Amino acid sequence: MSKQRKAIALISGGLDSMLAAKTIMEQGVHVEGINFFTGFCVEGHTHAIREKDKAKPKRNNSLWVAEQLGMKLHIVDVIEEYKNVLINPKHGYGAHMNPCLDCKIFMVNKAKQWIVENDFDFIITGEVIGQRPMSQRKATMPIVAKESGADDLLLRPLCAKNLPATLPEREGWVDREKLHDITGRSRKPQIAMAEQFGFDDYSQPAGGCCFLTDKSYSAKLVDLWKSQGHKEYQLDDVMLLKVGRHIRPQPNFKLIVAREEGEGRFLQGYKNEFISMISLSHRGPLALIDGTPSAEDLYLAAQITARFGQGREAEQVDINVTMIDGSERTLQVKPIKDEDMPKAWYV
Amino acid sequence: MVCITGCKKAHNITFILEPFKYKDTTIMTIETLNARRLLCPLPVIRTQDKVKQLNVGDRLEVICTDPGVMQDIPAWCRINGHKVIEATAGNHEYILLIEVGSS
Ligand code: SF4
Numbered sequence: 001m002s003k004q005r006k007a008i009a010l011i012s013g014g015l016d017s018m019l020a021a022k023t024i025m026e027q028g029v030h031v032e033g034i035n036f037f038t039g040f041c042v043e044g045h046t047h048a049i050r051e052k053d054k055a056k057p058k059r060n061n062s063l064w065v066a067e068q069l070g071m072k073l074h075i076v077d078v079i080e081e082y083k084n085v086l087i088n089p090k091h092g093y094g095a096h097m098n099p100c101l102d103c104k105i106f107m108v109n110k111a112k113q114w115i116v117e118n119d120f121d122f123i124i125t126g127e128v129i130g131q132r133p134m135s136q137r138k139a140t141m142p143i144v145a146k147e148s149g150a151d152d153l154l155l156r157p158l159c160a161k162n163l164p165a166t167l168p169e170r171e172g173w174v175d176r177e178k179l180h181d182i183t184g185r186s187r188k189p190q191i192a193m194a195e196q197f198g199f200d201d202y203s204q205p206a207g208g209c210c211f212l213t214d215k216s217y218s219a220k221l222v223d224l225w226k227s228q229g230h231k232e233y234q235l236d237d238v239m240l241l242k243v244g245r246h247i248r249p250q251p252n253f254k255l256i257v258a259r260e261e262g263e264g265r266f267l268q269g270y271k272n273e274f275i276s277m278i279s280l281s282h283r284g285p286l287a288l289i290d291g292t293p294s295a296e297d298l299y300l301a302a303q304i305t306a307r308f309g310q311g312r313e314a315e316q317v318d319i320n321v322t323m324i325d326g327s328e329r330t331l332q333v334k335p336i337k338d339e340d341m342p343k344a345w346y347v
Numbered sequence: 348m349v350c351i352t353g354c355k356k357a358h359n360i361t362f363i364l365e366p367f368k369y370k371d372t373t374i375m376t377i378e379t380l381n382a383r384r385l386l387c388p389l390p391v392i393r394t395q396d397k398v399k400q401l402n403v404g405d406r407l408e409v410i411c412t413d414p415g416v417m418q419d420i421p422a423w424c425r426i427n428g429h430k431v432i433e434a435t436a437g438n439h440e441y442i443l444l445i446e447v448g449s450s
Contacts, residue, residue, distance in 0.1 A: 063426065064422065
């Protein structure tokens with residue numbers, strides 16, 4: 001009896017990687033999933049933070065996919081290693097701060113390391129030629145295979161018939177005839193396949209599953225890098241970019257103002273690391289101050305904090321200021337008027 | 348029966364002082380993982396990494412603040428052959444007790 005081959009499937013939580021894994025499982029290959037957590041994955045985060053999202057299901061789509069397919073899923077924390085991908089992408093960024101091609105190369109390379117360590121035979125991705133303008137073009141497919149070091153151990157079941165045969169096909173571990181030839185941006189073939197396999201309720205997020213493809217998030221990331229004068233970041237920095245209104249009145253400081261209760265609770269957790277402000281005289285949001293504000297800057301920040309509370313029309317609002325060392329004081333301020341807050345302050 | 352705590356009174360309760368034994372062979376350990384402030388999937392990743400260091404039958408208590416864990420950790424356990432013994436929520440904390448399976 002021939003040996004049962006083993007493949008690791010890169011699982012993003014979307015439909016394509018689910019279909020790719022299923023296609024190979026159908027051929028009797030043992031498939032397990034691998035999902036990389038870069039720190040920028042959309043999964044759950046904003047749901048967890050924002051009160052208004054509480055009603056939405058909070059499922060993690062990668063776990064959901066794995067469960068639907070009846071396969072194991074390995075979730076790998078790549079936050080630290082990913083920094084180099086995002087900070088110095090050899091192939092540059094996409095429409096926003098998404099270094100998709102370098103990211104794919106990085107992930108396939110990690111998967112290659114994983115199959116070597118775990119005695120698996122090959123790697124599967126849900127890539128489709130022409131699906132994404134930067135990372136999924138016919139010209140980029142060999143680049144990913146080559147630069148990741150996976151070479152012909154990388155099989156893309158959804159578009160394999162449009163690509164040269166890989167080792168699993170040549171060796172007969174999988175039947176090339178039963179693979180697919182999907183190209184382009186139309187989702188119809190995938191939707192038809194999903195129906196055929198009986199999958200419904202799968203995830204097809206409009207903006208993908210990564211914050212780096214989001215325009216407003218990318219703007220906040222660029223602002224962070226610009227303000228600190230370098231591109232280094234910590235996980236907390238990138239988490240905070242997902243939360244609240246970010247207002248930068250001066251290059252040396254910005255405010256992160258909670259938009260609702262859930263965000264306020266989340267920001268509370270950072271009170272030991274940032275100066276924080278909250279109105280004492282009126283109901284209002286918690287604001288964190290990031291940077292090195294002067295005493296005058298703090299006064300301006302208090303006026304802005306007051307503007308987002310119920311005292312916005314009041315003559316005077318009492319704002320509690322808590323410094324990082326825990327010392328507190330109260331500033332009595334007149335809330336800033338809308339017309340005095342230029343649009344450019346909003347990051 | 349004389350009380351084994353040393354009070355020398357007769358009780359009809361027996362105190363079991365031996366460590367709990369799982370399947371009569373393995374001594375079960377209970378570990379705690381503090382995953383407060385972490386957002387999903389980080390509590391799942393930390394749980395996964397901790398479970399790798401434990402033996403079949405060991406238990407892990409995971410304390411989280413992201414409500415998403417009530418969905419994600421049980422899903423991860425189902426996929427990987429572990430069991431959620433108890434899941435409790437209250438005061439913005441979510442605590443899951445997991446028994447390590449044989450996967
Ligand atoms: S969308 Fe994000 S996770 Fe996906 S390839 Fe691009 S950078 Fe990587």
